[in-house]
């Protein structure tokens with residue numbers, strides 16, 4: 001039996017009638033921008049994360065740009081960001097006027113560490129975009145102890161828990177994406193900024209609304225970037241399911257471990273005390289491209305998400321030149337995402353593991 005790389009349909013299927021009803025209610029109400037569902041979902045999502053404030057925005061990329069600007073990042077500043085992550089983590093920085101400075105990751109956790117951040121710090125460093133990659137948790141407190149502000153890019157980490165709390169409440173400010181394939185996804189684009197700093201929240205609220213409170217006085221050059229009412233209505237139905245789905249992702253990881261996958265390839269390592277709701281389950285193997293071809297032939301979904309790291313992307317040459325990130329280059333070459341979803345069962349994990357064993361055993 002083929003095993004898909006991810007499965008968003010099965011978890012959503014039983015919720016379809018309630019989702020349609022929630023959307024019909026919005027249409028009946030007729031308020032589509034910054035209506036009651038956005039306000040309610042902001043409160044519900046902030047409470048879920050353990051943050052005081054949440055500000056709904058149009059997508060996870062805007063969320064990062066707005067969070068950085070709300071933190072005071074601007075022209076002349078440097079913002080440290082890993083190169084092994086989705087492109088948007090770095091793409092969001094130049095629109096603030098600041099310069100991205102790339103740092104390395106821990107190849108076992110795929111996350112930045114206090115050491116990799118420290119190596120990239122200069123007197124111009126204003127903030128660090130700390131990515132909770134694949135659902136793992138980067139060590140935010142250790143990085144803040146270096147004396148630098150942290151923006152958590154939690155786009156892949158909804159549902160994850162850590163000893164210090166949930167992603168979204170670990171740094172100065174955090175961002176989420178509700179792109180349909182994320183751990184908590186809506187039916188289009190959506191994003192969120194969370195923070196417990198009332199001034200950052202206030203600035204983010206203005207920046208998403210043309211830099212204004214009231215569309216009369218404009219205090220900043222901002223954005224038109226709001227989470228829309230239909231998406232908020234969908235997300236309010238889905239948020240109560242998130243912990244159960246996260247448990248399903250954790251169970252899927254356990255199924256892989258119990259099937260013996262760790263004897264064949266390097267498994268992702270949770271950071272200290274973290275219980276990752278794995279967004280992607282990313283293993284490493286020396287011959288990752290050949291393994292991908294073998295899995296494909298066996299009907300197993302697989303994908304190398306970040307084969308060319310950001311500091312080697314054409315748009316970032318100016319910021320990537322002369323940068324040496326050995327662990328990033330290694331994981332870029334050896335990583336491979338294999339099937340992961342809230343409903344991946346032991347049988348499927350055994351099938352994937354058998355296909356890996358046929359190649360690598």
Ligand SMILES: *Cc1c(COP(=O)(O)O)cnc(C)c1O
Pocket residue numbers: 059060061062085086088089131153155156176177178179189190191
């Ligand atoms: C998806 C993602 C983003 C961007 O989110 P969009 O909603 O697609 O703009 C940013 N950072 C990471 C790590 C992501 O995975």
